[in-house]
Amino acid sequence: MxxxxxxxxxxxxxxxxxxxxxxxxxxxxxxxxxxxxxxxxxxxxxxxxxxxxxxxxxxxxxxxxxxxxxxxxxxxxxxxxxxxxxxxxxxxxxxxxxxxxxxxxxxxxxxxxxxxxxxxxxxxxxxxxxxxxxxxxxxxxxxxxxHFIGVYGAVRDAANNHGHVLHLLFTGMVKPYKNLELLIDTVGAFGASVRLTIAGKAIDQRYQQQIEKQAATAGNVQFFPYFVPDDQLAALLGEADALVLPYDMSSSLNSGTVILAFSYKRTVICPDIGTIADLGTHRQQVFHYSYATAAEHRAALNEQITRAVAMKQQDPEALARMGELLYGYVAAAYxxxxxxxxxxxxxxxxxxxxx
CATH class of the missing domain: 3.40.50.2000 (Glycogen Phosphorylase B;)
Structure with missing residues (x-):
C-alpha cells in the first residue's frame, strides 16, 4: 500500500x-x-x-x-x-x-x-x-x-560515577525555547558540585556565540556546539548522571529526549510536560516540577538540581537505580x-x- x-x-x-x-x-x-x-x-x-x-x-x-x-x-x-x-x-x-x-x-x-x-x-x-x-x-x-533502546548502541554505564560530583547533560537542538540561558545561570551557582555538558547544534551562529560566552563565564559548563553523531551518543549519555531539560511549558508537550534518556538508563530533571505526566507512579524516579513564571522556573529548577546533588552525595548509585527502573518501564510501555x-x-x- x-x-x-x-x-x-x-x-x-x-x-x-x-x-x-x-x-x-x-x-x-x-x-x-x-x-x-x-x-x-x-x-x-x-x-x-x-x-x-x-x-x-x-x-x-x-x-x-x-x-x-x-x-x-x-x-x-x-x-x-x-x-x-x-x-x-x-x-x-x-x-x-x-x-x-x-x-x-x-x-x-x-x-x-x-x-x-x-x-x-x-x-x-x-x-x-x-x-x-x-x-x-x-x-x-x-x-x-x-523508545530508543539499542538505536544508538548499547547502554554505557559510567565507570566511576564521578565521585560525588553531579554530572548533568543537555542534548538536542540548541534553541531559545529550551531555556539554556536559565539553565547555565542556575548551574553556575553550584560551582564544583555540578558539571553540565550541553551538546547540540545551535539554531544559528548568533545564538551559538551567546551560549558559548555564557558557558565560559559559568566555569562549570562545557558546550559542544554540533550535532552529536549517532555513534557517539551512547558514550555521551553514559557520562551523565541525569539529563536536564528545562523546557518551555507553554509550548512543549512531548519530548523524545526524555524517552531517549530512559532508553539509556538515565533519569531527567524536567518540567511536568505531557511525557512526564504520563509516567504515573514512575514520576517518582524523575526530578519533575512546574512553574508559571520565569522566576518560578528558576526557583523550581534550582530546587530539583539541589535534590539531585544531595541524592548523589548521599548515595552515588541512587540516580543510576532510578535510571534502571525507567529503562524497564519504557522497554515494556514504549x-x-x-x-x-x-x-x-x-x-x-x-x-x-x-x-
Whole structure:
C-alpha cells in the first residue's frame, strides 16, 4: 500500500526512522509529501497521508514564512478535496517558533479540523485538543512514543560515577525555547558540585556565540556546539548522571529526549510536560516540577538540581537505580513494535471507512 509519511527521513531524529521502519516492515510503501503532485498516477496511488510537524513554518523572515505558509495551505486544501484520509501527529502544545506565530496557529487549526485522526503521544494532549471542541478531541488516538533502546548502541554505564560530583547533560537542538540561558545561570551557582555538558547544534551562529560566552563565564559548563553523531551518543549519555531539560511549558508537550534518556538508563530533571505526566507512579524516579513564571522556573529548577546533588552525595548509585527502573518501564510501555501495530490499526480503520 502506498502512503505519504512526512517527513520520511530525518537524520537528526531517529523517531522517524523507527516508525518508517515499522511501517515498511508491515508492507507500506512510504513516499515523501513532495512527490504527491509528481503525476496523476502517483497521486491516485496514495491511499493515506500522515503528517508530522507540518504546522511548523520557517520564521526567519516574513516572505519566507508567507511562502511556506501558502504552499502548505494549498497542499492541505488539495488533500482535503481529494478525500484521502489525513492523519496528523500532534507533537507540541503550540509551535516553538514565536516570531510569526499566526502562520503556525492557522495551520494547526486546519490540521485539527481537517485531520481524520490526530495521533497523540501523551494523554495531556487530549485536554489541549478538547479546548478546540469535542469533535476535535474525539479524533485523537493515543499511541506511545517509541523508545530508543539499542538505536544508538548499547547502554554505557559510567565507570566511576564521578565521585560525588553531579554530572548533568543537555542534548538536542540548541534553541531559545529550551531555556539554556536559565539553565547555565542556575548551574553556575553550584560551582564544583555540578558539571553540565550541553551538546547540540545551535539554531544559528548568533545564538551559538551567546551560549558559548555564557558557558565560559559559568566555569562549570562545557558546550559542544554540533550535532552529536549517532555513534557517539551512547558514550555521551553514559557520562551523565541525569539529563536536564528545562523546557518551555507553554509550548512543549512531548519530548523524545526524555524517552531517549530512559532508553539509556538515565533519569531527567524536567518540567511536568505531557511525557512526564504520563509516567504515573514512575514520576517518582524523575526530578519533575512546574512553574508559571520565569522566576518560578528558576526557583523550581534550582530546587530539583539541589535534590539531585544531595541524592548523589548521599548515595552515588541512587540516580543510576532510578535510571534502571525507567529503562524497564519504557522497554515494556514504549515498544516500537507495538507503536507500529497501533499506527497500522489507525490506518486500517480509516481506509475501511473510506471504502
Amino acid at each position: 502506498d502512503i505519504i509519511f512526512n517527513p520520511p527521513v530525518n537524520k537528526e531524529n531517529q523517531y522517524i526512522q523507527l516508525l518508517v521502519g515499522e511501517l515498511r516492515g508491515r508492507g507500506y510503501r512510504i513516499h515523501p509529501l513532495d512527490t504527491i503532485f509528481s503525476g496523476m498516477k502517483h497521486f491516485r496511488s496514495i491511499k493515506l497521508v500522515h503528517l508530522n510537524w507540518f504546522e511548523n513554518v520557517d520564521d526567519s523572515g516574513f516572505f519566507v514564512a508567507f511562502r511556506s505558509f501558502m504552499r502548505k495551505m494549498a497542499v492541505l486544501a488539495i488533500i482535503r478535496l481529494s478525500g484521502k484520509p489525513l492523519v496528523w501527529t500532534m507533537h507540541n502544545r503550540t509551535s516553538h517558533e514565536k516570531g510569526l506565530a499566526f502562520f503556525s496557529r492557522t495551520l494547526t487549526r486546519l490540521l485539527m479540523r481537517w485531520s481524520h485522526r490526530i495521533v497523540i503521544h501523551s494523554r495531556q494532549s487530549m485536554s489541549v485538543l478538547a479546548e478546540h471542541g469535542e469533535g476535535v478531541r474525539r479524533k485523537s488516538v493515543y499511541i506511545p512514543h517509541p 515498544d516500537p513494535r507495538n507503536v507500529g501495530a497501533a499506527l497500522e490499526q489507525v490506518y486500517h480503520q480509516l481506509l475501511r471507512r473510506n471504502g
